[in-house]
Amino acid sequence: MKAIALQPGTKNLRLADWAEPTIQQPDQIKVKVLQVGICGTDREEASGGRADAPPGEKELIIGHEMVSQIVEVGSAVKNFKPQDHVVFTVRRGCNKCPACLAWRFDLCTTGNYTERGIRARHGFQSEFVVDSQDFAIPVPAELSKIAVMTEPMSVVEKAIDEASIIQTARIPYLNKGQDWLSGKTVLVAGLGPIGLLAAIILRLRGATVIGLDVVDDNSPRAKILKQMGGTYVNDRSIVMKDFLVKYPHIELIVEAAGIAALDFSLIEMLGINGIMVLTGVPGDQRLNNVDGAGLMRQLVLKNQVVVGSVNASIDHFKRGIQDFQSASKQWPGLLEQLITQRYSFENFEEALNHHSADEIKVIIEWNK
Numbered sequence: 001m002k003a004i005a006l007q008p009g010t011k012n013l014r015l016a017d018w019a020e021p022t023i024q025q026p027d028q029i030k031v032k033v034l035q036v037g038i039c040g041t042d043r044e045e046a047s048g049g050r051a052d053a054p055p056g057e058k059e060l061i062i063g064h065e066m067v068s069q070i071v072e073v074g075s076a077v078k079n080f081k082p083q084d085h086v087v088f089t090v091r092r093g094c095n096k097c098p099a100c101l102a103w104r105f106d107l108c109t110t111g112n113y114t115e116r117g118i119r120a121r122h123g124f125q126s127e128f129v130v131d132s133q134d135f136a137i138p139v140p141a142e143l144s145k146i147a148v149m150t151e152p153m154s155v156v157e158k159a160i161d162e163a164s165i166i167q168t169a170r171i172p173y174l175n176k177g178q179d180w181l182s183g184k185t186v187l188v189a190g191l192g193p194i195g196l197l198a199a200i201i202l203r204l205r206g207a208t209v210i211g212l213d214v215v216d217d218n219s220p221r222a223k224i225l226k227q228m229g230g231t232y233v234n235d236r237s238i239v240m241k242d243f244l245v246k247y248p249h250i251e252l253i254v255e256a257a258g259i260a261a262l263d264f265s266l267i268e269m270l271g272i273n274g275i276m277v278l279t280g281v282p283g284d285q286r287l288n289n290v291d292g293a294g295l296m297r298q299l300v301l302k303n304q305v306v307v308g309s310v311n312a313s314i315d316h317f318k319r320g321i322q323d324f325q326s327a328s329k330q331w332p333g334l335l336e337q338l339i340t341q342r343y344s345f346e347n348f349e350e351a352l353n354h355h356s357a358d359e360i361k362v363i364i365e366w367n368k
């Protein structure tokens with residue numbers, strides 16, 4: 001079969017002829033890969049950044065955001081059958097720490113987890129993949145065209161879940177049986193795939209959503225946000241004083257920009273008792289000038305929380321699928337608009353290197 005293989009730590013990426021995986025254990029599923037998404041992690045790997053080949057191997061098949069269709073199941077697989085659509089999760093636990101033993105690999109404390117397509121396990125940029133049914137998330141057929149975004153959706157589900165859990169636990173009156181997000185004002189910073197998926201979840205939960213980016217008002221990102229009832233604010237034309245008068249009670253900021261200088265300035269927008277959840281991973285090494293004392297004063301005097309969130313649990317993948325279902329009913333055709341570029345696997349280099357101004361989600365197509 002064909003696969004996109006990388007020599008970790010280099011820019012040597014090739015379309016390789018690779019041995020097709022076969023079912024080795026009764027609980028395994030073999031799938032043909034339909035689509036694989038590309039994100040900043042893939043681009044970082046392909047430019048010589050963070051990535052590891054499996055032990056004893058020189059190359060890593062990249063790719064961690066996928067949707068696929070089952071071609072074969074092992075003898076112990078009961079809940080899946082050929083033709084079903086599935087998404088495989090990314091992280092596998094260390095099998096040692098309490099978090100991993102409780103199947104919360106995303107909270108692994110030893111750091112000895114592995115990740116398909118990133119760390120010590122081959123990824124999904126190939127024609128076929130085999131994995132255990134334990135890591136397969138069922139996808140309704142009607143979502144098969146957009147389910148390639150399930151992995152980034154799971155990351156956002158976790159981030160919003162973390163904020164909800166913390167806020168309802170520490171501020172008891174928020175917890176009245178209904179979703180605490182209902183009626184709250186939330187700022188989403190950065191309207192790439194993560195930011196727009198966050199806006200979808202927040203709108204589904206009844207929040208008022210303000211989306212911040214630096215694109216024009218009539219760009220796809222801003223338009224998609226407005227279609228779901230969000231308000232677009234251009235960061236280039238923002239006057240902080242006016243913003244704070246207009247939106248004095250921002251109770252949650254979902255950070256999805258990964259730009260440290262911007263993120264520090266965002267904290268100023270957070271309301272009393274508010275929480276900010278960080279999902280972006282800044283790629284640069286530049287030092288930032290921060291008014292540290294002012295920042296600390298604000299966090300203390302306003303009872304504010306800043307929390308980071310990475311990866312997701314299996315339940316977050318499942319919740320992502322549920323929210324895709326709700327979103328496609330509420331805003332038909334909206335999720336499809338998030339996939340702005342599609343490339344055949346032969347053109348993987350263009351998919352990884354080409355950046356268009358209107359880009360949101362780039363995907364590689366393996367099979368129809």
Ligand SMILES: [Zn+2]
Pocket residue numbers: 038039040041042064065152
């Ligand atoms: Zn990704």
Ligand SMILES: [Zn+2]
Pocket residue numbers: 093094095096097098099100101105107108109110111112113
């Ligand atoms: Zn662990």
